[in-house]
Amino acid sequence: MSSFRTRLTLILIAMIGLAVLAAGLFMGKTYRDNHLEALQDNMVREMRIILDEMDWKQGSPDELYDYYTNEAKHLKDITDTRITFIRSDGVVLGDSDHDPRTMDNHSTRKEVLEAKQDGIGRTTRYSDTIKQNLLYVAMKVKPDDPNSDIIRLALSLEKADESVKRIWVALLLGLVVLFALAALISYRVARGLTRPLEQITKVSKRIKNLDYRARVAVKSNDEIGELGQAINAMAEGLQVQMTRIHQNEQQLASVLDNMINGVVMIDAGGKIVLLNRMAEEVLGFSARELVGQHYASAKQQYELSQIIQEALERREHLRDEVTFYFPEERLLDLNLVPIFEDNEHNGEFGGVLLVLQDVTAIRRLERMRSEFVANVSHELKTPVTAVKGFAETLLGGAVDDPELARSFLQIIYDESDRLNRLIGDILELSKIESRRVPLQFSPIELSPFVYKTIELMSAEAVRKQIRVTARVEPGLYVEADEDRLRQIVMNLLANGIAYTSEGGSVSITVEPVHDPNLSFDDEGQENYEHIRIHISDTGMGIPKKDLPRIFERFYRVDKARSRSSGGTGLGLSIVKHLVELHKGTITVESRVGIGSTFTIELPVLQ
Template sequence: MKPFRIRLTIILMALIGISMTGAGITMAQLFKDSHISVLEENMSREIKLLSGTFSFMDTSSPDALNYYTEQAEKISSLTGSRVTFITKQGRVIGDSEKNPREMDNHSTREEELLAAKEGIGRAIRYSDTLDREMMYVAGSVSSAQGFDGYIRLSMGLDTVTEGLNRAWMIMAGGLVLLFIAATLVSYKVASSMTSPLEQITRVARRITDLDYDARVPMKRKDEIGQLATAINAMADSLQAQLKTIRDNEDLLQSVLDNMTGGIVMINAEGEIALLNRAAERLLDVKNSEMTGHSYKEIKHHYELTRLIDDGVSAGVPVHEERSIYNPVERIVRLDGVPMIQDGCSRGMLFLLQEVTEIRRLEKMRSEFVANVSHELKTPVAAVKGFAETLLGGGVTDEKTARSFLQIIYDENERLNRLIGDILELSKIESKRVQLECSPIHLIEFFDSVLETLSKVAEKKKITLSSDVPAELFIEGDEDKLRQIFMNLLSNAINYTQDGGNVRVTVVSIQKKDGTESVRFTVSDTGMGIPRKDLPRIFERFYRVDKARSRSSGGTGLGLSIVKHLVELHRGSINVESDLGIGSSFILELPLLQEENQ
């Protein structure tokens, strides 16, 4: 802004200088014209005075030339002017400066011509005789003494020029002083005009640099003050709008970052414009690395990339599922829609949702329904078959009839157990089961459980034993824990040959994070579980030895119920087994349950 201030000062100074110079020239011209006019009037009066008081001589007299020359010299010494006597015919008969005999005819001189017409004539011209600029004033004079001609007075303009030069000197000095004063005033005026503009410009630049807190501290009421007020109002409006935009951006970013589905936005040029966190995790890429690059660079998901390419190329909605491997197989549903604005395509927006778990649950549901149907069908078919035989009268032997009735009764019991386990598992999986926790003295708890199973173990001559610390307590739902260990111990007894051992071991564990837990180990010396079956034994209706499981009265849901009840207590369960040696089920439960559990 300072160069502008300097330019403005120079312009003001130039205007003042031009004005002062023009005024000076005008004043000088007026001074010169006024001075010449005064000289002319004085010389005219002198001519008139001479015409009335001068003693004229007849111009035809032989002494006329000498007489008029002498008189001209006398008058010149008195007036300080050059005096010339000229006849009507233009002949010079007397001059105070030069010999009349050597002077040419003056009949054509401008001042004589004007004097002949108007009585008084004036002319200013350069005199070759005197070698300077002269002013000539001639008056027409006619005398009874025999003079009929002109009296001409002339005076050099040196005095006028000298006066004019002195005036110019004085004026120049005044102009210099005035110019200096004008310079200071101009600079101050320019500063008063540009300083507020400089301040406004600085604030405008700060606003341009996104500093929306900048304001113009100005209270003026003039146009500049109104401009400052407008700048401040604009900054307030921009700040409010920017805050709204940032709040909306933060809200949108928060929504995108916390969406469970992946969002991929592809612009009209086929470049990735946006990837949210879910898409980054799903595709195993980084938003910072992929933004601005072609979607075709997602090369390690070929099937997905090809589906995106089909949607982008055709510009039509896409609704498909594809499997990706990252590193395990994951099923992804891709929904893509074209982004249309003002009739023009802006690219496509894709929503990626992992449906692996949904499809797994759907498969499990289908398998569950099929397994339930199969498990229910077996006892129902048995009951129906034996009942039809009895009703048909084909069995007359009472012992055989009672055998059939016992089978019907056993199958009915098995059916009841199966239905009960299905209902129990359904309640647990739907989170409708609430724990009623209380302190449990574990040694008393296992004494009770083992006593309940002792009769079954005695029939197979299986030894039941436990190793439980005498003073160890745990917080949990006693009924649910009883259900867990009754299932585990019953399975251990069922799958252990006669004369084997089943043992329960309990130890307290201190974890690194300071929390305490209790580890339970239910081990047997049974047939063991093949390694290939270990990952699936907690699945519903999964049996290692299907024939033996049914013969033992198992429903195939026991271990699945156990796993859910353990997880309900925020615990974990694992199994270790060797064929022909035995199996060990290892449970780890927290010593204390959370209050909201």
């Protein structure tokens, strides 16, 4: 609409401009013509006065050149015009501005020809003699004589042209002012004509863009006002309807986006028409990529396409479990439900609703539970079986042999102690995993902490002749639960001592994790946000294939040696959970026959 207003304004401006320009051209030409006419009349009067006062002599040109030239120059000083005296045959007898002897014959000059015919001749021409535009007026000396001599006056048009230029400057200034006024008036006129239509157009576009609150400001009762009222009524009705639709859509979208299951709706032709957020995550594709595309364009495995095709063909509920490998490995429970328009199987078939449930964690937990029960049962069964067997032996008569009875009772005691440790570790791990272990965080100076922990483990190390060393930078602190941190370090030291042969060594190193981007404190010490604890041994090492699983419950690399060392298989699992409760990480590096290094990284502040 603004372009229409612009066109209308430009048309009005052009019309007014053309009218003013035409008037200006006409006025300029009229002024110039009138000015030249007045100059010509004035020059005719001057020539008549000259002829009346002047003595016109006859004779040969050589006799007359000086006379007429002097007369011409004298008269030029009086009239300020160029004066030329021409004989009837065109020979120039005298001229005020040039030597007549060198001048051409003037018998063919336009003004001379007109003067001989009509008595007076007039023309405007560029003079090659004095290099100017001149107005020439010629007149017979004797009006009644066809062969009369000619007197001619020539006036420079420079002043006349200057006057015309001033007229044109005034006209141009007037045109500019008129154009400005015309533009303003035209714009206001066009605005008054187009503004209501422009407003209606804007409101219509807003309604088209789903802005149903737009209204036309109706200021008149004419046809345009009625049109505005009709558009307002339409917009109000659409607003009510669309508000209801949007509420329903938002409720549905909120439900779909917050579902823990993926939902994909596929029409009868196999095109995907709906995809919720969880389905995007499970399938590894965005709704923008898949909505409107055929389900086969989702480059998932063959089983998914097959079950969707089967559901579209059979039009009945199907269920299956499929392992997906993209974008990550998942086990999905697929439910495909047919959609009918009247919710009955005899209605028109609308497609299939695919519900994707990620059951990876559920199946893993079920497997872990089964493995845990099996492992616990196995671990409990071993000491219970030993206690029961040796008790039965004692009851069978071995109690009468004091030495044998004492040996069997020691075995029963050891197995009972092992059973007690196993149950204690199981209960401890259960509490840790269920987050029922409250941590009491406090600042711990690591140097005395490490040496005290080594002292607690020294008896076992001395018994196996294992050297335990420590290297801790002084002044290191960490915020942690002291008892749980000691439990972590003691478990790892105990493992190192247990799996290191006599004469070996176990070392513990504590260092800050330096960050080059961190600043220095007021005392010049470098700030650090983490500390790192390395616990290394020279033991038997762990095979590479077993490294990913050593933190699992009851997982043992060397089952026979683990049992002989009194381990329960839960120590490293407890350590890993306690480190994670401190928001830290634990990793391990090991080479068979060389030893292992456990690395713990903990944040300084909790």
